[in-house]
Amino acid sequence: MKKLSLSVVVLFACYALTFAQDKAKSEPADKRWEIGINAGVANFAGEYNMFKDARFHHFNFWKSDMDFGFGALVKKNFSHVFAAELGWNYTNLTGTWKYLGWTNIQPFKTEVNEYDLNTVWNLNNLFAKNKFDRKIYWYAKLGVGATHIWKKSGDALINNNDNWKPTIPIGTGVAFRLNDNIKLNIGTQWSWVNTDKMDGHITTVGAGNIKVGNTLPDIFETKLYTHVGLSYAFGKKTKKAEPVVEAPKPEPKPELKPEPKPEPKPEVVVVKPAVIGNVYKVYFGFDKWNLNNEATSDLDKLAKDMNENPTVDVEIKSHTDSRGPSSYNMKLSEKRGKSVIDYLVSKGISASRVNAQAFGETQPVNKCVDGVPCTKAEYAANRRTETIVIE
Numbered sequence: 417m418k419k420l421s422l423s424v425v426v427l428f429a430c431y432a433l434t435f436a437q438d439k440a441k442s443e444p445a446d447k448r449w450e451i452g453i454n455a456g457v458a459n460f461a462g463e464y465n466m467f468k469d470a471r472f473h474h475f476n477f478w479k480s481d482m483d484f485g486f487g488a489l490v491k492k493n494f495s496h497v498f499a500a501e502l503g504w505n506y507t508n509l510t511g512t513w514k515y516l517g518w519t520n521i522q523p524f525k526t527e528v529n530e531y532d533l534n535t536v537w538n539l540n541n542l543f544a545k546n547k548f549d550r551k552i553y554w555y556a557k558l559g560v561g562a563t564h565i566w567k568k569s570g571d572a573l574i575n576n577n578d579n580w581k582p583t584i585p586i587g588t589g590v591a592f593r594l595n596d597n598i599k600l601n602i603g604t605q606w607s608w609v610n611t612d613k614m615d616g617h618i619t620t621v622g623a624g625n626i627k628v629g630n631t632l633p634d635i636f637e638t639k640l641y642t643h644v645g646l647s648y649a650f651g652k653k654t655k656k657a658e659p660v661v662e663a664p665k666p667e668p669k670p671e672l673k674p675e676p677k678p679e680p681k682p683e684v685v686v687v688k689p690a691v692i693g694n695v696y697k698v699y700f701g702f703d704k705w706n707l708n709n710e711a712t713s714d715l716d717k718l719a720k721d722m723n724e725n726p727t728v729d730v731e732i733k734s735h736t737d738s739r740g741p742s743s744y745n746m747k748l749s750e751k752r753g754k755s756v757i758d759y760l761v762s763k764g765i766s767a768s769r770v771n772a773q774a775f776g777e778t779q780p781v782n783k784c785v786d787g788v789p790c791t792k793a794e795y796a797a798n799r800r801t802e803t804i805v806i807e
Contacts, residue, residue, distance in 0.1 A: 454645025524616030534559030570616015
């Protein structure tokens with residue numbers, strides 16, 4: 417199981433390294449918090465005698481089962497390379513004795529709760545010149561933790577008041593960034609627990625395999641947890657600031673010798689008509705484009721000003737309120753503009769002096785856009801045609 421788990425993770429790591437794309441420049445680091453959940457399979461992976469002069473160091477007398485496990489994590493990202501993670505995983509480890517001659521060894525079942533504080537390293541960014549949020553990357557974990565074990569069945573008696581054991585978790589995996597907030601994580605964790613109780617059996621070692629003066633061997637038992645999980649990052653990722661491009665400075669112009677100043681010509685003073693810039697507003701009923709008495713009265717004043725100042729033109733801008741489809745409102749504003757043009761033409765104004773534009777509901781004078789409730793007066797303020805006198 418350990419070889420299979422490591423092979424799967426190594427295969428994904430090779431994929432991440434092979435297809436990882438580099439960028440020309442680094443990007444701002446993603447420093448958000450993440451939470452995640454995971455599930456997978458766990459198994460008892462053997463025992464290690466840490467006494468350096470022991471005749472044997474690694475042994476496993478069990479046919480360990482692949483047992484379901486699950487976990488959760490909280491992670492804080494500090495840079496493109498480093499993050500700190502608080503993790504937890506739970507499983508029930510089971511197994512049977514390998515050697516048929518030893519018939520008195522019972523199968524074991526042990527409940528394992530592991531709590532870890534890990535350092536997490538983005539290996540692609542660690543060894544890359546430019547750092548950025550990669551779509552696929554290979555990571556490694558190393559930390560410290562504590563594991564609570566409770567024997568549900570097995571050969572050895574376990575003191576339930578002394579089941580918290582120091583732990584060294586080592587892990588690796590590949591992360592796939594699905595979008596700016598969600599990642600898929602595939603990994604494995606090899607946890608070294610300083611205990612001889614996780615397999616429900618006290619290991620007996622002979623002389624030469626235990627440090628002189630000790631009554632129990634210094635045993636680390638290991639658990640392998642291979643998992644798939646999802647994590648979610650809170651907030652929005654910091655975006656890279658756009659570079660400020662300065663315009664090239666103009667080359668200095670050659671100095672020219674001053675020419676004799678010509679005699680000043682008398683200034684011609686052009687007096688612009690006083691009506692330039694005047695605005696005449698016409699308002700309409702809901703879904704209407706006909707002109708009421710107040711509107712025609714204002715347009716009569718406009719026609720009078722235009723007849724008295726034949727050099728000026730007008731620009732007509734027609735609008736609607738936000739009720740109704742936007743395509744319909746665009747056509748309605750065109751009809752309102754045409755009503756004003758037709759009236760001015762009827763008063764002797766040439767159509768060539770009129771420039772009309774229709775804006776539909778796109779330029780309200782207040783807050784009344786789609787989805788915003790408004791009063792009748794507020795809607796009415798947007799149903800208008802503005803006529804501006806121009807040169």
